[in-house]
Amino acid sequence: MNALFTRTSVRAYQNDALKPEEIRRILQAGFCAPSARNARPWYFIVIQEKEKLAQLSRFSPYASFLKEAAMGILVCGDRSRNPSLDYCEQDCAAATQNMMVEANDLGIGSCWLGGYPNEERVLFLKKALQVEEPLIPLWMIAFGHPKEQPSVKDKWEEDRIRFV
Numbered sequence: 001m002n003a004l005f006t007r008t009s010v011r012a013y014q015n016d017a018l019k020p021e022e023i024r025r026i027l028q029a030g031f032c033a034p035s036a037r038n039a040r041p042w043y044f045i046v047i048q049e050k051e052k053l054a055q056l057s058r059f060s061p062y063a064s065f066l067k068e069a070a071m072g073i074l075v076c077g078d079r080s081r082n083p084s085l086d087y088c089e090q091d092c093a094a095a096t097q098n099m100m101v102e103a104n105d106l107g108i109g110s111c112w113l114g115g116y117p118n119e120e121r122v123l124f125l126k127k128a129l130q131v132e133e134p135l136i137p138l139w140m141i142a143f144g145h146p147k148e149q150p151s152v153k154d155k156w157e158e159d160r161i162r163f164v
């Protein structure tokens with residue numbers, strides 16, 4: 001699957017918006033993820049408004065480029081679907097990866113922006129987007145057409161594998 005092998009974090013974007021069908025396809029990929037007991041404890045808040053993206057780019061010191069993104073997705077866990085935040089986190093991580101790989105397949109770059117378990121970041125996101133229980137903001141993903149062709153890293157590490 002080429003989209004998986006060529007995905008790499010993209011932090012500089014062109015100025016254009018994403019098409020509604022591209023956004024839907026990315027979200028569909030998120031919904032395809034596996035989840036513990038098929039609870040699907042995710043909730044996606046899609047942000048395209050430039051002013052909002054600029055505000056959100058301050059949620060973490062490592063998210064400044066979100067203000068140049070065409071779209072941000074706040075990935076939330078839903079504790080009403082699985083009270084275990086650990087499982088919410090694992091399931092939502094799977095959905096996040098799916099969305100990033102699908103975006104790459106569409107020629108759209110993306111970057112994961114870490115939030116949870118950093119309490120300050122979670123609180124910032126809660127306030128900025130009025131996220132309430134049972135939802136908990138976990139992290140964001142920035143999306144946009146890459147400004148430059150990203151180069152792919154070779155991450156294969158033979159010594160990180162043991163066959164039994």
Ligand SMILES: Cc1cc2nc3c(=O)[nH]c(=O)nc-3n(C[C@H](O)[C@H](O)[C@H](O)COP(=O)(O)O)c2cc1C
Nearest residue numbers: 007008009010011060062063111112113114115153
């Ligand atoms: C949980 C998680 C949090 C991350 N948070 C950030 C972040 O806040 N800002 C950022 O620029 N990149 C962030 N990244 C992207 C990583 O830096 C990137 O995936 C890593 O350097 C490997 O590079 P690659 O994605 O190009 O393969 C995060 C990735 C993960 C999985």
